[in-house]
Amino acid sequence: TMPNSPAVPSLQPCPRRFFATDSVSLARTLLGCVLVRQLESGERLSGMIVETEAYLGIIDKASHTFGSRRTPRNESMWAQAGTAYVYFTYGMHHCMNVSAGHKGEPIAVLIRALEPLEGLETMRRLRLAGGRRKTPLPDRELCAGPARLCQALAIDRSLDGLDLTARGALLCIEQRKSGCLADEDIAIGPRVGIRSAAEWADKPFRFAVANNLHTSRPRL
């Protein structure tokens, strides 16, 4: 894809201050931004962020840092804003978050779905390589889920702790020069896959680009 192709909006790297806010605000402003993965081979994979979830830290029963839990695994959630927090779960899946707030405040935003933009062919190959899928893979399922997008963009624990604002980083986020989405273009609902979190499970901390077809199930 050419640098200023009509398919990709005009972009600029998100600066530190973009991430240094509460996780609900960041979850909303990340919608429409582009997650870019620079492969070691030099190839560029990217997709527009179309679905996110906010995790509010020590008070949030659904958060990995609930009750100030601090372990080697979740250390990146405590790091400065704009740090990648990649964790491994269910014995086979990776999920990617972006830390928010400030250093020492363990809040983050989970990236749940992307609309693929660059490197679709490589994404398809990566998605087939890891999984045990037998049926054909539609483009709208390439990155429709937190573990699916990590598989498609080759994101694993080796990228945990990465500074997304560093120049030339293997992983970074770019924002549209035209600004963030309008409120009416954002769909809101409860977070997915949270057990035993009672009242926190129902809070409206899941956000998606309204009417976008590349989001995960259940649709908002």
Next chain:
DNA sequence: ATGACGATTTACT
């Protein structure tokens, strides 16, 4: 050392 669990995905009934 051991055991329970998980911010998921896939296939199948």
Next chain:
DNA sequence: GTAAATCGTCATA
């Protein structure tokens, strides 16, 4: 709708 796949992580001992 249900269940299996699969193992790092963490709490308990």
